Amino acid sequence: MTFGARIWLAGSHVMLFLAALYLLLPIVIVLFVSFSPSFVFDLPTTEFSLRWYRKVWGLEPFWESFFNSLILALASSAIAMVLGVLGAVGLVFGRFPGREAISVFLVSPLMLPGLVFGVAALHALRAVGIYDAFTSLLIAHIVITMPFVARSALASLSLFDFTLIDAARMLGLSLPRAILHVLVPNIAPGVLAGALFAFVASFDNYATSIFLTDARVKTLPIQMLNFLDEAPDPSLAAMSAVMIVMTLVVLFVCDRIVGVRRLANM
Numbered sequence: 152m153t154f155g156a157r158i159w160l161a162g163s164h165v166m167l168f169l170a171a172l173y174l175l176l177p178i179v180i181v182l183f184v185s186f187s188p189s190f191v192f193d194l195p196t197t198e199f200s201l202r203w204y205r206k207v208w209g210l211e212p213f214w215e216s217f218f219n220s221l222i223l224a225l226a227s228s229a230i231a232m233v234l235g236v237l238g239a240v241g242l243v244f245g246r247f248p249g250r251e252a253i254s255v256f257l258v259s260p261l262m263l264p265g266l267v268f269g270v271a272a273l274h275a276l277r278a279v280g281i282y283d284a285f286t287s288l289l290i291a292h293i294v295i296t297m298p299f300v301a302r303s304a305l306a307s308l309s310l311f312d313f314t315l316i317d318a319a320r321m322l323g324l325s326l327p328r329a330i331l332h333v334l335v336p337n338i339a340p341g342v343l344a345g346a347l348f349a350f351v352a353s354f355d356n357y358a359t360s361i362f363l364t365d366a367r368v369k370t371l372p373i374q375m376l377n378f379l380d381e382a383p384d385p386s387l388a389a390m391s392a393v394m395i396v397m398t399l400v401v402l403f404v405c406d407r408i409v410g411v412r413r414l415a416n417m
Contacts, residue, residue, distance in 0.1 A: 178395055181392060182388075185392040187200065188200035190384055206386045212374055213390060219368060220353075223285070223292055223353060224351075227289055227293045228349040231296040232300045232345070232349070234297055234301075235299075236300065239304035257302075258302060260298055268291075268295070269363065272359065273362045284368035288368070288370070291360075292360075296349035296353050297349070299345045299349040299352060303342060303344055304345060307338035311334065347404060348401075354397070356370070357370075357372035375391075
């Protein structure tokens with residue numbers, strides 16, 4: 152390796168380190184603040200305390216909004232998984248004009264700013280007579296999360312060798328059983344990874360949810376905003392730490408099921 156190539160490689164490693172530090176430093180700061188004994192967001196700290204986690208444990212509004220977000224994320228990601236897989240199968244097996252346009256349309260919700268989509272969803276749902284907050288949130292979150300599942304399902308189907316289904320049928324399996332025993336196990340890891348990312352996207356969503364919640368049904372990000380207005384203390388950092396840990400768990404599960412390399416190729 153030439154001297155110039157070594158300099159270029161070293162510079163690339165330095166830039167990678169600085170980029171990773173820039174992305175991870177806010178998370179590290181939040182985690183440190185959550186263990187601070189001070190009543191204010193104070194760093195650096197010489198002592199560590201669990202007082203803010205104990206406070207969060209006793210906050211009924213926090214747990215109510217937490218379970219609202221959890222139920223909403225589970226329901227929306229499950230429904231999005233079904234719709235996303237069906238849409239991906241239709242695009243792969245279907246032979247009709249406009250397939251590419253529909254494929255792009257499936258991921259279009261990710262191209263819109265959350266605030267714009269939230270306002271549009273609010274007016275659309277009210278126009279058809281849907282006023283219930285949880286129902287409105289569920290419909291909006293399904294639209295937001297379905298692109299994650301559809302994209303991962305399309306990627307998994309594009310990598311699948313469909314001659315394996317023909318081979319299974321030649322060996323005596325019917326078409327439904329061939330799909331169940333050959334196709335489904337091959338695309339299941341990718342679809343599950345998309346569903347897990349959809350879960351995180353729904354659980355952490357703020358920009359769209361703020362237009363659809365009400366006084367009785369609040370998601371965790373909206374409740375955290377209320378806490379910030381009423382009592383801005385490090386308990387917010389403890390709440391954020393809980394969400395960070397949940398996200399890391401989801402990413403770890405994705406890595407164990409699918410693998411980082413395959414996730415990067417989706």
